[in-house]
Amino acid sequence: MRAPGGPEVSVGDVLLAVEDVSLSFGGVKAVSNVSFDIRKGEIRAIIGPNGAGKTSMLNIINGFYHPQQGRITFKGETRSQMRPHEAAFGGIARTFQNVALFRGMTALDNIMAGRTLKMNSNFFWQLLRYGPAMTEEVEHRHFVEGIIDFLKIQEIRRVPVGRLPYGLQKRVELGRALAMEPDLLLLDEPMAGMNLEEKEDMSRFVLDVNDHFGTTIALIEHDMGVVMDLSDRVVVLDHGIKIADGTPDDVKSNQAVLDAYLGVAH
């Protein structure tokens, strides 16, 4: 998505920017003075070795962690920290490294839970399951069925997710995030623990989401091949510090990145 004319200009306006963000737990610095931005419509990868602070970064963006220092600008509004509810309401959805689904519920109910914030009929009607609440439920159900078709999980909609294999659980989790119609989708290792075929499926879903719905995506991933194929821009963290930021090609040839991944002779 290069704009014609300017060679440097990629994608759209800045959707979310973190500036000079630091987070520590007691004496342990998880993230130190990190700044980067995520632009509308792009797929932005956050990579780095284990313990680099990638997941902490996602948790800061959707308000699970509150940084001690720094600013977060989302949709033009600057604040020192997000709150989970604010983030969800503002259109940030996410998946988790170790699948966090509602295990007792069916795949369908899990994805419906993603519509929580979109439902607003009053409580009384809901209790009666009549009138506005019924119409609303039907509309949301329709939307959710669309997502189920998109992710090709029609056969498992009535299955409690605790019983599903891991790869499908990850897909349901993605479905729940998509049900929120997010402006920004955070994916924490969407392909972790998957076999090659599942990885390819998931990669295609990520690209399709980006293409069809124009959803901006920030993802953490360990598989370098996947990262290089999917992402428009990559930010690299190591020990909580940003060591590189740029296109996949830039990052691949960056000496600091190579050192972080392969180790340096001291």
Place this chain on the structure above:
Amino acid sequence: MGPLYQIFVDPFVQMAQAPDLLVQTLWEGLVGGMLYALIALGFVLIFKASGVFNFAQGIMVVFAALTLVGLHSAGVPAFLALGLSIAVMFALAFTVERVVLRPLINQPDIILFMATFGITYFLIGFGEFVFGGDPKVMIADQLYLPKGTVTYKTLGGVVSLQKMDIAAAVIASIMVAGLAVFFSKTRIGRALRAVADSHSAALSVGISLEQIWVIVWFAAGLVALVTGIFWGARSDVSFALDVIALKALPVLILGGLTSIPGAIVGGLIIGIGEKIGEFYWGPLIGGGTDSWFAYVIALVFLLFRPQGLFGERIIERV
């Protein structure tokens, strides 16, 4: 007659010979069991939504009943006092969330469990301070709860049912049905089950934990109030009532900590089992079985179903 005959045959012969007594015993067990079920329900509601085993549930029953009676004796009309008691239970839920749960968010379960001990002793002290420690009489008449008994001549004898117990059964059933619909069919109910399964996932879809906690503690408070009214009407309202909370433990073991139907069925089994055991087998060992028989029933069930009757089977992926 050998002891084996006395244990395994004679009680059943008695049951067959006097079916009216059996029905009477079953009914009394059913009513008692329903009240156990209500207390267990309060535990389950809170445990499901927050993973907290709320030790204070028993004292909440007493506190709710005491508030109702105390307000009435201070000159507030009965139904206004009922409304105010509901408001007090809401205030309690709100305060617990603000003062206890929110600061302890993400702490281990055992810490939250200990915190509910704190709530228990606070409620005892606060209740005694405001309403006094002497036993009080439940304002059953003023709330237009029916009095007297209905007598049926059947099965070659007489079965008499307390009208109050019938009312308790009806109201408890309505309340349980209402809660069941609420939790399975509404958005808030779905959010509540979501919170029960995963806090972080619930947060990520925009469910507010704070709001859900206030709702479940309030629901548990309402259940406590209803339980307190009927239990208080059977005996009287005093802090001695909190021992009934201990009766909820075997019910929970039996029904599983996370299951609303489990709490109900478990409560009924314990209530009926306890009465039958006391009436037919109690005399063999000189009576006094009611304080421990419930635990024996729970233990026997545990041998066969460690997760309880309706508890979720724990499947661990390795």
